[in-house]
């Protein structure tokens with residue numbers, strides 16, 4: 001692994017914001033960067049606190065954990081913490097640090113100095129404690145780059161058969177009660193377009209499924225009116241505009257991911273959707289995380305660069321214990337590389 005990044009080919013550089021220093025971000029980063037399965041040309045540049053990374057490395061080593069990337073050999077943009085933090089105990093200081101590291105990492109991307117951004121998990125409540133009132137990294141990134149829209153898409157490759165599962169969330173970090181108010185035909189249309197474009201990276205005529213909002217997709221208006229009132233007409237119109245896409249929906253949400261689950265475990269069939277649009281956060285992320293917790297990657301689409309992140313959070317309950325699995329972080333690093341390969 002070459003260092004430092006000055007003069008390095010920007011196309012080989014993946015910037016990593018190391019997340020909340022009280023969480024598992026540094027641990028999964030050091031574990032993932034030691035993987036021999038990473039592209040050999042990938043040059044990581046970490047944005048965070050060198051001393052904390054060295055401490056994490058020493059603690060993991062003392063627990064007999066290997067392989068690990070040694071921070072001494074890593075390219076680190078050092079933005080030190082004022083004092084060290086106890087793993088598992090997020091504070092305003094940890095929130096301020098992860099917010100700063102994300103901001104500085106994004107600046108590197110905006111200056112065109114890197115290929116993609118990977119972010120380790122942050123805690124939204126720690127950001128709030130530090131006075132940064134954002135629902136998540138996605139929304140902060142959207143603001144930093146001045147994008148009109150940023151979309152949260154989870155993508156995972158089945159370890160059994162290489163099949164790719166994609167779920168895009170129409171709404172993200174908002175209270176459940178706000179979902180029906182925020183969902184509009186325009187929003188669903190825009191998100192479908194993003195999902196279609198993403199799926200077409202892999203197939204010219206992908207199939208897409210859309211989950212309904214209400215139980216049984218409204219049961220013909222008996223269990224909710226949104227489907228009949230605007231979702232079905234909007235989807236029918238979208239279908240006529242995109243005849244190359246097989247669009248199904250709104251489907252009953254409780255079975256919408258069933259055929260994807262079968263495909264994930266090794267039995268893809270002609271009806272399996274290449275992409276699924278979930279109308280709200282937990283509708284899409286419960287099936288994604290149940291099926292693919294160690295493989296799924298959270299991507300932000302709509303920025304001038306690609307951002308990926310593991311699907312898990314800061315896992316404060318296991319921080320400092322050495323048992324955090326780095327598979328999703330590794331998948332996020334690989335996705336940052338592979339999804340930015342010129343086609």
Ligand SMILES: NC(=O)c1ccc[n+]([C@@H]2O[C@H](COP(=O)([O-])OP(=O)(O)OC[C@H]3O[C@@H](n4cnc5c(N)ncnc54)[C@H](O)[C@@H]3O)[C@@H](O)[C@H]2O)c1
Nearest residue numbers: 121122123124125309310311312313314315317318324325
């Ligand atoms: N990418 C991100 O920045 C991101 C993603 C999800 C949640 N979060 C934030 O993280 C914080 C904690 O969220 P949460 O508790 O809902 O979810 P979480 O993913 O942090 O933890 C849920 C459960 O999964 C376990 N777990 C998580 N990652 C693991 C790993 N790599 N290896 C082994 N076990 C793992 C945890 O120990 C916990 O039991 C919240 O503040 C949330 O907003 C951030």
Ligand SMILES: N[C@H](C(=O)O)[C@H](O)COP(=O)(O)O
Nearest residue numbers: 136137138139298309311312
């Ligand atoms: N919604 C994500 C999840 O549950 O995995 C997570 O909170 C991360 O969101 P940001 O990437 O916006 O921080």
